[in-house]
Amino acid sequence: MPSPAGRLMLLDSASLYFRAFHGVPESVTAPDGTPVNAVRGFLDSLAFLVTTHRPTRLVACWDDDWRPAFRVRALPSYKAHRVAPDGGEDAPAALGPQVDVIVDVLAALGLARVGAPGYEADDVMATLAVREASAGGDPVDVVTGDRDLFQLVDDTTGVRVLYCGKGVRKAEAVTGDWLRARYAVAGGPAYADMAVLRGDPSDGLPGVAGIGEKTAAALVTRHGDLAGLLAAADDPAADLPAGQRRKLLEARDYLAAAPVVVQTVRDVPLPPVADALPTAPADADRLGELVHRWGLGSSVERVLTALAQSRGA
Structure with missing residues (x-):
């Protein structure tokens, strides 16, 4: 049975930073005028989720491959309309550099970030959720704005989806009963x-x-x-x-x-993940540099406060 001692939170990171980019005005900038709306929005969402749901462990799951070859071979139309002329993902020009900043901030904070070559974040989340359930570990919260991840819901092992379709602050807890009431499917x-x-x-x-x-x-x-x-x-x-x-x-x-x-892949070859909430930033000096460079003081402070509160829950 899942342990009542903690909860593992898995973030669909791309879902959150795309939503942040489109939800926070580009007028939110660093001291030099560079847009940091996605960075600030992502960090504020992270702080809210940790404060509200009090996980004891957390993994920011990553799209190392947003359009895996095995899925394209099966169905060539898969995400074909999102392919840019250079073959990459068609995304706003102002977003890409901000994703790199998010990566740096997560590393400095000491929060786990996990991806896998050839797989999407969906597959990483599915693998970690199934791994946790198989070990009889903690209940799992999958945070996403993607309805496809409703397939991970499993009341018997405590896997639920926190669905952010209407925004992180209005996230709905998707369980088996929720699915039956909304879609009339069994699970x-x-x-x-x-x-x-x-x-x-x-x-x-x-x-x-x-x-x-x-x-x-x-x-x-x-x-x-x-x-x-x-x-x-x-x-x-x-x-x-x-x-x-x-x-x-x-x-x-x-x-x-x-x-x-x-269908998500549930057996991605992932190494063990050090996913406990950090007791202190992994690299305080680097975090300070990032805060100063990008003007992230209030957002990072909210994340640090949320982490401290969740550890003490």
Whole structure:
């Protein structure tokens, strides 16, 4: 059983810094006029999350590869609309340098930051959550604005998602009951199957034509999972309306490929992570330099206060 002594918080870092960049005005700048809106917003979000939810351990999970080759091989449309002319991710020019500052600040604070070559942060979070559950460890909070991570929800092991779709300060605690009430699916894995059927234009997933969210949820619930649904589509005697059967069979190639894209990898080869909240900054001198250079004093102070309070909880 999960230990009541602590809680592990896993941050979908890109989700948080993109949200910060778009939510905090670019007029928030360093002393030299360089925008630091994403940095300040990210740190303020971190302070709020730690203060509100009091984790004892924390990992900032990272996209070492925002569009992994194995997912593109399965479905070439995956995030294709986000590819910049240089082959990288099409992101605001003012954001990239700020991500480097966030990396530096996290290191100086002594907060764990983990990515893996060839994998997205989603896969890192899934692997760490499953690893924690398998060890009978602490309950886990996955912080994200990405609904795909609802597939990680597991009430039996204490994995929940803090969904920031309406902002970090309005984060919703997504549990099995929440999923059943909102989407009428039985649990986390069923959400992934529903997401495959529904599709997600923001990720380049077309879904099955004519099957929306409610129909997708009903089909998954009735047939157990995507494999059961496809078996029903192949069985003329199965209880499946002719129109839905036709749409599913026409989308067979997509339905074979899309789970590779939607489902998180849960066995990324990650080393052990030193994820305890730091008792003091790992490099106080470097942190002071960053605070001075980028004008981060109030935001960093809020993070340090939140960490101290959470350690004492």
